[in-house]
Amino acid sequence: MMRTRPLKVALLGCGVVGSEVTRIMTTHADDLAARIGAPVELAGIAVRRPGRVRAGVPEELITTDATALVERGDIDVIIEVIGGIEPARSLITKAFENGASVVSANKALLADDGAALHAAAEKHGADLYYEAAVAGAIPLVRPLRESLAGDKVNRVLGIVNGTTNFILDKMDSSGAGYSEALDEATALGYAEADPTADVEGFDAAAKAAILAGIAFHTRVRLDDVYREGMTEVTAADFASAKQMGCTIKLLAICERAADGQSVTARVHPAMIPLSHPLASVREAYNAVFVEAEAAGQLMFYGPGAGGSPTASAVLGDLVAVCRNKLAGSTGPGESAYTRLPVSPMGEVVTRYHISLDVADKPGVLAQVATVFAAHGVSIDTVRQTGKDGEASLVVVTHRAADAALTATVEALRKLDTVRGVASIMRVEGE
Incomplete structure (x- = not known):
């Protein structure tokens, strides 16, 4: 039987x-009550x-005193969608x-600060649901x-930012440059006026x-996540990716x-x-x-942002x-019993695509190959094109530690x- 006293929710x-x-809470109130039992x-x-027009939002419920709202004592659930660190952290703590x-x-x-919030x-x-x-x-x-x-999950690999995926998809499908694709994303409302959090990978790193x-x-903080944005991805990178039967995503x-x-967590552009x-x-x-040990490979797909999709998850x-x-x-609640350390990026092992601008003369390839060998990075394929004394050399490696690749590039x-080193991109998902 349904309880008659309502559960009170503050937003x-x-x-x-x-x-x-x-x-949704207003238009589907009866359905929500039936599913909840109250x-x-x-x-x-x-x-x-408070003066902003909000269609369909009851004006009598609006307040600017968030602290007083969470301290009322008769609120059963707080829904927090203001974002940022403060005052959200203090308000959530007071709610508990x-x-x-x-x-x-x-x-x-x-x-x-997820650990402290879970503890509270x-x-x-x-x-605490999120x-x-x-x-x-x-x-x-x-x-x-x-x-x-x-089960035992061994790997999570994903596209978790819609703005960057839109930009990279447009660069791939139309041949547009980064700036042109960003302008289109902004015009369509996918990118914010300041897209830094998205295109520099901060949003994806938090996720x-x-x-x-x-x-x-285990506990993994934002500072533990290696982050690399996608603003330096070029049309030339997409051309190279296509020659390899790949595309580029921010992963x-x-x-x-x-x-x-140990575990690793990273965000960066990659060829897949x-x-x-x-x-x-x-x-x-x-x-x-x-990728889980018993379940095998699972894929979750859908709209990752926007008012309605996000509200669906909230509800x-x-x-x-x-x-x-x-x-x-x-x-x-929080499950952090493994207490595994987060390894630095230098210990990550993967393949790499390196594009070099070199002199077009005999012996260059041998010099480059010697440097790779000296740092223990094995070469898989090499592609060279040249004209008027200049050449482009594209090297794809076998799997190697990131630290070894970094030392190779420095040399x-x-x-x-x-x-010059035109671009360095990791190759994932193989």
Whole structure:
């Protein structure tokens, strides 16, 4: 039987996502009540700009005093969609202290201080759910945290930022340069006025930290994630990728070491074979490839951003948290029992694609090959084109440690015959 007293929900933030959460809670109130087992009442909405027009949002619920809202004591669940570190961290902590559970979409905060937030939730017997923090509408956090809890995940490889995927997809399909593709993404609303968080990999790195922590049952902070943006990717890189039967994606890669004693987490552009499922992910979509010991290879695909997709994930968490409230229980908290260290990028082993501008004369290839051999990096293929005394040399290696490749490149730059290192890109997904 349905409980008559409603569960009270407070919303922190009412931008694109918050407005959509409000709309869904209002228009689907009966369905939500039936699924939860009790009515859900939106009891207050904290915003910074109260005079802003918000279609469909009840004005009587608007307040600028977020602290007073979370400290009311009668709120069952706080939904936090304001983003950033502060005041979100303080508000979430106060929510726990006042008996409320929390649903958050705040990837930056969770990547920076997830352990402390989980500890606060556990101390006060509350839930902390954050499906919307990683890949929008794609169910990913809960499958990793619950469905695969009995399995051993060895690798998570994915496209977790729709803006960068849109830009790279346009560069690949139309031959556009980076700036042109970024302008199109901005015009269509995929890129922010300041796209730095997306194109420099900060957004994806925060998501990688969260995914690695859940997948490997260890604590991974944003500072642990190696990050490289995609602003230097060129049309020439795509041309080389096509000659190899590849395309280029900005990937978040979380791996367990072969000996199981450490993990790595990184974000950077990479060439992947056209045969890999991630190669076909177009436009602003996200996709994450999970490799587990028993389950094998799993792929999660869908829209990774936007008001409606993100609100869908938020409401899914809200239903779960409310059910827990009614049952007098909590869902899974932090699982960090393995306490595995995060290895530095220098220990990552993968293949590389290096493009060099060199003098077009005899003996250059031999000099370059000698440098690779001296640093223990084995060459797989070489392609050279030349004209008017200048040449382009493309080297694809076998698998090697990142530190060895870095030392190789430093040595190549010192050769008189090497005019410059045009690009360095990792080759993944093979």
